[in-house]
Amino acid sequence: MADLRAAIAGTGFIGAVHARSARLAGARLVGVAASSPENARAAADTLGAEKPYDSAEELVRDPDVDVVHICTPNHLHLPLAEAALAAGKHVVCEKPLALDAAGAQRLVDAAADSGLQAGVPFVYRYYPTVREARERVTGGQTGAVRLIHGAYLQDWLLRPDDGNWRVDEQLGGASRAFADIGSHWCDLAEFVTGHRITRLCARTKTALTERVKTESHAAFSAVNGSGTARAVGTEDAAIVLFETDGGAVGSTVISQISAGRKNRLWLEVDGAEEAVQFCQEEPEELWVGRREHVTLIKRDPEHLSAAAQRYAVLPPGHPQGYADSFDAFVAEVYEAVVTGTPADGMPQFADGLRAARLTDAVLRSAREDRWIDVSIKSAEVAG
Numbered sequence: 001m002a003d004l005r006a007a008i009a010g011t012g013f014i015g016a017v018h019a020r021s022a023r024l025a026g027a028r029l030v031g032v033a034a035s036s037p038e039n040a041r042a043a044a045d046t047l048g049a050e051k052p053y054d055s056a057e058e059l060v061r062d063p064d065v066d067v068v069h070i071c072t073p074n075h076l077h078l079p080l081a082e083a084a085l086a087a088g089k090h091v092v093c094e095k096p097l098a099l100d101a102a103g104a105q106r107l108v109d110a111a112a113d114s115g116l117q118a119g120v121p122f123v124y125r126y127y128p129t130v131r132e133a134r135e136r137v138t139g140g141q142t143g144a145v146r147l148i149h150g151a152y153l154q155d156w157l158l159r160p161d162d163g164n165w166r167v168d169e170q171l172g173g174a175s176r177a178f179a180d181i182g183s184h185w186c187d188l189a190e191f192v193t194g195h196r197i198t199r200l201c202a203r204t205k206t207a208l209t210e211r212v213k214t215e216s217h218a219a220f221s222a223v224n225g226s227g228t229a230r231a232v233g234t235e236d237a238a239i240v241l242f243e244t245d246g247g248a249v250g251s252t253v254i255s256q257i258s259a260g261r262k263n264r265l266w267l268e269v270d271g272a273e274e275a276v277q278f279c280q281e282e283p284e285e286l287w288v289g290r291r292e293h294v295t296l297i298k299r300d301p302e303h304l305s306a307a308a309q310r311y312a313v314l315p316p317g318h319p320q321g322y323a324d325s326f327d328a329f330v331a332e333v334y335e336a337v338v339t340g341t342p343a344d345g346m347p348q349f350a351d352g353l354r355a356a357r358l359t360d361a362v363l364r365s366a367r368e369d370r371w372i373d374v375s376i377k378s379a380e381v382a383g
């Protein structure tokens with residue numbers, strides 16, 4: 001992997017996480033681009049990149065780059081990923097892949113035509129306890145899945161003076177809470193169960209119809225300072241009811257305004273024999289419920305299934321977390337670049353398109369006050 005040359009466009013919260021994972025996977029971090037050449041210079045120093053680029057457009061076309069990581073605000077994902085693929089680069093593009101399903105479909109098609117690797121960081125898939133849950137469903141221990149439910153709750157946009165580019169639909173897209181974190185929840189629910197959501201009905205809530213307009217503070221920061229007031233067109237929360245192709249029903253609550261909740265992605269799958277429950281804030285154990293007893297399965301490599309063991313990189317009692325999951329994802333994309341074959345479960349552009357279709361449907365359902373069909377289409381399994 002030492003010869004793989006990675007470059008990162010966007011050097012905020014997640015750009016720094018990508019940089020660490022790229023380095024740990026053995027790639028050379030040849031350069032970074034930020035919102036200005038000055039910011040790129042500063043970020044190159046901080047992240048230890050070999051050079052700053054004047055712009056993300058220059059970065060994606062550099063012949064000395066093999067893999068481009070796109071970690072910018074959402075509106076730039078489509079043009080930058082398209083340009084990177086056209087220039088022959090493998091791409092890791094942050095979610096949401098595009099601002100709508102039509103844009104995401106363009107990227108799925110471009111990736112398929114190129115034959116290049118194209119990953120989307122739905123990294124919650126990489127917790128060993130998530131793999132264990134998936135094994136218990138596919139291995140039949142849970143029995144037929146009947147209910148899929150949970151929530152993804154945060155509080156960093158709780159107050160009117162909490163602002164971020166995500167609030168602005170020109171930069172973040174028409175959906176905020178659902179596209180940003182609901183997409184992760186649905187990806188995980190479908191990944192663990194193997195079911196696909198076929199129909200959904202949603203309500204969205206914009207509790208804060210006005211917020212300060214601030215452009216340049218970090219994501220997930222609680223103190224965002226002052227600015228001018230602006231009207232908000234994106235949702236703070238969404239509640240979604242759904243049915244699946246496997247005969248289950250489910251629901252999820254997605255919110256960026258739930259006080260005290262920081263990153264509570266919580267998923268429960270209730271089968272005919274047992275239920276499994278995963279919580280991102282306590283990812284070292286999987287709750288397994290049976291009528292006779294409840295078991296907590298610890299992330300102990302010796303006692304996990306082979307599928308989960310593969311991602312358990314530390315001994316028991318030495319907690320693994322979000323960054324480790326990110327490392328595993330990036331390492332797997334790089335492995336796919338080398339071998340030409342993505343590992344089972346590696347999230348790809350087709351999964352980004354799936355999330356974009358669900359997002360469009362959530363907004364449409366809320367707007368039109370009706371159920372929307374989201375059954376999988378052949379194009380989604382192609383790319």
Ligand SMILES: NC(=O)c1ccc[n+]([C@@H]2O[C@H](COP(=O)([O-])OP(=O)(O)OC[C@H]3O[C@@H](n4cnc5c(N)ncnc54)[C@H](O)[C@@H]3O)[C@@H](O)[C@H]2O)c1
Pocket residue numbers: 009010011012013014015033034035036039055056071072073074076094095096121122123180217218219
């Ligand atoms: N997969 C995950 O778990 C996960 C987690 C967090 C964020 N994200 C995604 O990552 C993306 C970035 O989110 P973030 O939280 O890091 O935001 P952020 O605001 O912390 O960082 C965005 C960065 O983009 C840079 N930028 C802005 N315009 C640019 C341009 N024209 N060219 C190059 N860089 C530019 C900014 O300088 C900033 O460094 C979003 O799409 C978000 O949805 C994914």
